[in-house]
Amino acid sequence: MQAQYQPSVVEQDAQAWWDSRGSFVAREPDAGDTRPKYYCLSMFPYPSGKLHMGHVRNYTIGDVLTRQHRMRGYNVMQPMGWDAFGLPAENAAIQNRVPPARWTYDNIAYMKGQLRSLGFAIDWTRELATCQPEYYRWNQWLFLRMLERGIAYKRTQVVNWDPVDQTVLANEQVIDGRGWRTGAPVEKREIPGYYLAITRYAEELLGELDHLPGWPERVRTMQANWIGRSEGVRFAFPYEIDGEPGQLWVYTTRADTIMGVTFCAVAAEHPLAARASRDDPALAAFVEECRRGSVMEADLATMEKKGMPTGLSVRHPLTGESVPVWVGNYVLMGYGDGAVMGVPAHDERDFAFALRYGLPIRQVIAVEGESFSDSRWQDWYADKARGRCVHSGRYDGLAYAQAVAAVAGDLRSRGLGDTRVQWRLRDWGVSRQRYWGCPIPIVHCESCGDVPVPDEQLPVVLPEDCVPDGSGNPLARREDFLRCACPRCGAQARRETDTMDTFVDSSWYYARFACPGNDQAMVDARANYWMPVDQYIGGIEHAILHLLYSRFWSKVMRDVGLLACDEPFANLLTQGMVLNHIFSRRTARGGIEYFAPDEVDLQTDGAGRIQGAQLRADGSAVDYEGIGTMSKSKRNGVDPQSLIETYGADTARFYMMFASPPEQTLEWSDASVEGAFRFLRRVWAFGHAVRTEVLPRLPAGAIANAAPAAGLPAPLADVRREVHLVLRQANHDFGKFQFNTVASAAMKMLNALERAPREGELAVQAAPVVVEGLSLLLRLLSPITPHLAHVLWRELGYGEDILDSAWPEPDPAALEQDEIELVLQVNGKHRGSVRVPSGASREDIERLALASEPAQRQLAGQPPRRVVVVPGRLVNVVA
């Protein structure tokens, strides 16, 4: 054993050991094995080139949990794979003229090497990449099952079109009116494509959120908001246009205000708007303006309410009154029926609209003590809780719930409407006009139409040698891919060239990890051993998209009979982002130039706060922008590779765990990394000292159970108590996933152990205390710094493999003490402490406290008003 800590040697040793023994290969246990299973999964990476710090943090958290559960007696599984389809590969292909497949597989090879060098306890026998036909054939297979069940269907619809990526985006992929990847303003286009009826599962997706106590509150509320359930009434305004009868359907949550309707408004895309603009050029122009302008939803929110009359009118379903129909730019085609009833008196938007266009405002709700004015909006106009119907005929006096029920009943009896649950969630459009994705298994035949590819012809294999050039989908030019026989009539036909949204790939990989090598089925019985995932770990940015799609997809798999569980992820941990300082400066042309933190020298004020910085190269000043997410564009990323090369994987892992709790953001600090390395070096040096100085004092073979005898001298009993106290706290923190305090517990343990005498009279009696303490410390550290722990464990002779040792628990006997120190308070203020025998009665404690000097001083001979004793903690004398 080297006296000096050499991480590269230590880490190679440990990794070679694990590799040669297949330490992390997980299996379904034989009968009689009672170990509980623990499936720990970190979100798999997109193979973009190399790992970033976010990956290191994510996978270290998962690895710590995996290794700790293994030592606690769980049958653990931690797999890894690659989310390998996607646009960056195509963009790289355009740039480098290399097929996306090669770029992707090269990246996978490199990143896999990085993951290995970090020493993660990954079962690589389960590795998968979503771009492999063996994987994506099951995307296609389940898609066909969805088609059979009507869950997948084709329709033409107005979609979000990303003009840069030349593809359709799901609603979830549009952020503030821009493409989530390109940031380009999204356009609206009408395109045929396949949709998955996630809305059929809306009720369950929402309801089950209440049964996911292991998920962060905020993720559950984000999903609930996204699903957006609302209860209301859907009803129709009948009309006749050119003698043709029709119905204008609307949805409202305020059916109690139906008698206050003075107009209706439809979206620009609504059929009535199209109809009316046929012979009204001004209206047609307005409709066109809305269509083009109304794509940026962020602008929508602040946009002025604009509208135009269609000249058409409909009949009120209850009064028969004529109601004018307007086109309104604030009405969304995608929600409900794309039309609303207008009740200016009781809806703020309708009120603004009516004021602007001089439409009548009719009060039909009143609140006692408030007076209505049709010139100014007041918040109570829309108050469901206090409002009562007025000027509403037979509904007068009714409160919200009764009024809605009565109105719905009347509409129902006329066949013009009923109550209805409305969802914000929309069906998931999965067609993408891209090459590097899973082909949609459909064949277009001139006589048979769209024909599903039969199961036995799966997979529809994506040609891997295409080099996209940026214009459209290269599959459309691949005759060998396009040409096929119609599965139904055998005639010459063409394949669908759209591929699936890559969120499909990541919607079920967790289940496939349980069933490696199965080429007969999507998943098998092994999935029901491992599923659900016990602990899922990933970034908060996936709170809606990936997690919602995965929940939906797994429910479909359940309904097809493939999975037994209702939810795929029992517990979810959303790790915080990794941040770093940002330095920039304005360029002469008005742009912004960024500088990497290692290119600048900091200037601090007297208190140590950062004031500014200078470029090291030429001493010129640069601005300090503060802390932000590590990103390529701001040049403030830190490459994990250089970190590993300089300090080793264990330091990287320890720092990641120590710097902040997993769910919080982590601020990068080179100095703290250095500190983490210093600690590991101290552990190593201590281990070396124990081996050379302490072990020789123990009888041969005593190391394995070096539990110190009772009756230790006080200084040694104190050391041992400290170690076990810290361990108890660390175990508690582990349960809360508070790994930063587990790491500091390890530091405290070492601090305590270093205080034990290694020379002099006490050294012999100290030996078992030190040897036991180090054994606890190594096991506590082993999930975080597995290489260091592994090598020291073996070198010192604790055992063959620390992986097979038991998770350490504190010894209650070590925690006992004869005398304890209680906090002494006088009038609630801290005034020193009192030492009492550990078994002291309440009366004894009170007497001792009253006799203390601070209490005597305060009481000045008077009896205390009260004495509060908290056993084992404090005593408070109230004068």
Next chain:
RNA sequence: GCCGGGAUGGCGGAACUGGUAGACGCAGCGGACUCAAAAUCCGCCGGUGGCGACAUCGUGGGGGUUCGAUUCCCCCUCCCGGCACCA
């Protein structure tokens, strides 16, 4: 606007179900070792007053409950994240 989460030294962060606020680390200061430097080790390290024992203030701001509040309740300010003409 609505929903969720925050605010603690120079910094990252601790504080179990209300019980010594600032653990552990980083930075800083002082010292030991060294020809010197690095590394390492030891000590100090929230503000104010005091040589000192100690006193006093202090967990974003203001109130409250309590023997005792970073922790519980009410009001307010600011920050972060999500949603948002959703009818």
